[in-house]
Amino acid sequence: MSKEKKFRVDFHTHIIPDNFPDLEAKYGDDRFPTLKHTCSCGAEIYKDSKVFRKIEDNAWDPEKRIAQMDEEGVDVQVLSPIPVTFTYWADPEKCLELSKAQNDFIASCVGKYPDRFVGLGTVPLQDADLAIAEMERAINELGLKGIEIGSNANGKTLDDPEILRFIEAAAKMDVPIFVHPWATIGVERMPKHNFMYSIGMPSETALAAASLIFSGILDKYPNFKICFSHGGGSLPYLLPRIDQAWDVWPHIRTTEQPPSYYAKKLYFDTLVYDPRNLQFMLEKFGADHIIMGTDYPFLLREVPPGKVVELLESVTEEEVKQMLGENAIDFLGLSKSNYIKETVK
Template structure:
């Protein structure tokens, strides 16, 4: 069985150093002390994040992963001031291209873009796809509290649609005010608050809202070819497709139902949440052509990365689509 995973993260020592020089090592907007503590105690080391020749390959071989599609992790220049982000994103994509070239049959790549300058971001996406042979783009969180449905960002999505490459929406830190409102309490520790507001729930809710807003904005009527990828089994949204249809159909002014856009333009991945009930639910909601495998390495290194695939209820054809066929088609992987 051929296996491709599409949400696998990488960092460059050179780019991290340049980011630190540009903004200061302590600068980390919208990150609470609880989240900072959680990160410091749970995230992979820079050595693991930067590796593309030893531990990563050993992990891939152990779980029979033929190819990873790499994207920048937390150390990303995406949301910096465009005065520095444009050049840093170019450098970051060049560094990622070098990483892919160390083993081009084992790696693909998703571009990082300076979203604060959408015209420059669109130009960089075109370069990354046409010149560096990248397979799409990953957008992380939001930019200065603007979600990506804002017309300001439209040039990025127009370019992705024109190039026929997917846009992967990835979670990031939520605003401290949201953490305070939803997840802080005297009944539990600051560490639990940090977990609840981030990888436990909060940032999944936030990036699910990101996808929801894209649909309601009507962007898929403008760009019917645009493809979004949503990790963690769709970041909660698929649970509410029927509910959203019931509530929105009479009011939102879209040409189709919310669920029609979602099932046509969105692809979902597990991001290492390797659960058979969730897979079966998404199969029923989305169909086999919109499910793509992902591990979220090295943030997640699930021990059932291979056995999960051996014990699904998928038909052989559905399993082939899930493990590699859909990824090859959507990300244009050879």
């Protein structure tokens, strides 16, 4: 494979405002996440009156991120909120307040460095009307290019009528959606070993993707762009079993075609760590539906960005370029000329 410098877009990165709103103090509810700075270069996210995660300043400082992007060869990052901040459990108006603050912050980062960042917003998914209104503001007024949503809202999967109202509005507006797992199934059985991240999230993502497929939304909007994080979790490996269930139980069918037909319409990031897993996904979905993403800036992220793509053996130079950067540009409906530069030999 050629060693020329390739254009890279990290589609899966998270950011939080350094002045994150303290809704715990405002509303007297410690379920709201809060940010407590421990020094100029570090902070802790608290939830339920205990430390949820320790972070460094690259989680909120765009200049710090750009320096690290330059070191690691990333041209553009797609910024999205940290899933713990979704707060779908809260009163919808309070969730909207937090969504607006984050969307404004992400838009400000993009506005300051428009050639290095692209923004995805967040919405109060538990209330379709508020979610649609905030999506319209984020896209039409703030200039964000898509919306990140959780894999469920208070236990309601993506085929829930209220959530589907939002998803259909996004499809009509041609707004790309990025689905990230949160509030995972079986979380009560995963307190040890950080299994929520290593096992719960991939399982949750598969359930979310299957729920979307069975919703029928992809029959109605076949060109709708929706990307699932972490390589779709366990979905790629479960598709034959899901197809078999669809085939042998006609009463569960809600779509015109079997689930694997619709899975090929979905997009997936590359965060699977092993090139053999990614090769399997390529065979299932094609290189044009796979987008490089690392989960920056957290511990489970891929370093260096695009490593698993470059470890692939049976791919063309064009497929590598697609996965490393061009697919993200196409997915988000951006102008290639604004981002893709001449490669350096």
